[in-house]
Structures are given as structure tokens and as C-alpha cells.
Amino acid sequence: MNTSSANVRTMLRTYGKQLTNAKRLARFRQALGEAKALDGVDRQAKRRELVERIAREVIENLIVSSTPSPVVAAILGQIQEEFGHPFLFEYPVDGTDVIILRSTADGPQEVVGPERNRVMRRLWEITLSKVDDTML
Helix, strand or coil: CCCCCCHHHHHHHHHHHHHHHHHHHHHHHHHHHHHHHHHHHHHHHHHHHHHHHHHHHHHHCCCCCCCCCCCHHHHHHHHHHHHHEEEEEECCCCCCCCCCEEECCEEEEEEECHHHHHHHHHHHHHHHHHHHCCCC
């Protein structure tokens, strides 16, 4: 088989172009895969941030409301079930931190110290869970 040097050069140039295109396509696919992985992480982070912001709003505003929404009623119901008695959350007029009152037979008693921390931590966890479950 006789081949001219021009044909060999043309064939080698064509293979070189195919190799260059294959490398470029591989880099593109790799970058696209990394972007998709990063996009998934970004979406999760944005969702978590949004859930936390809404949960904070629920705790700061709705939990002290006199007419609770179904979500707030579910949160308060779960807190009552876990601790065995209902709680009342109020903000004092001076704007300081929320006051937690426990309903007892003797009347409301303020929850303080480690128990207050446990109730607040559990309130936060339950609220995050409920908000996350109700979000699309």
C-alpha cells in the first residue's frame, strides 16, 4: 500500500484535532460535574438558611401570638407532650429575652436555668423540624 507523506500528515493532523477535542470535552464534563455537585451543596445551604430564618421568625413572633397557627400549635403540642405540661412564651415589655412560663396547678411559674435552656433548645429543634417538613 502506497501512501504519500501528505496523506500521513493529514491523517495525523485529523487525529491530533480529535485528541484535542476529546481532552477539551473531558475537561468540560469534569467542570460540569463539579458545578452540579457545588450547585447541590449551594441549594442545600440556601434551604437550610431559609429554614433557620423562618424558624427564628416563628419563635420570635408567632410563638408568643395569642392565636397560634397550625404549625405553632403542633410545635407547642409537641413541647407539652415531651415535657408533660404546657408552656407559655412571652416577651416582656422592655424587649429583653423571652420568658417561659410553665402552667401548673398553683399557677404559672417561670422556667429558669438549665431547664429553660433545655426547653429553648428543644423548641428550636422542633421548630426547625416542623418548618423543614412544611417547606416544599
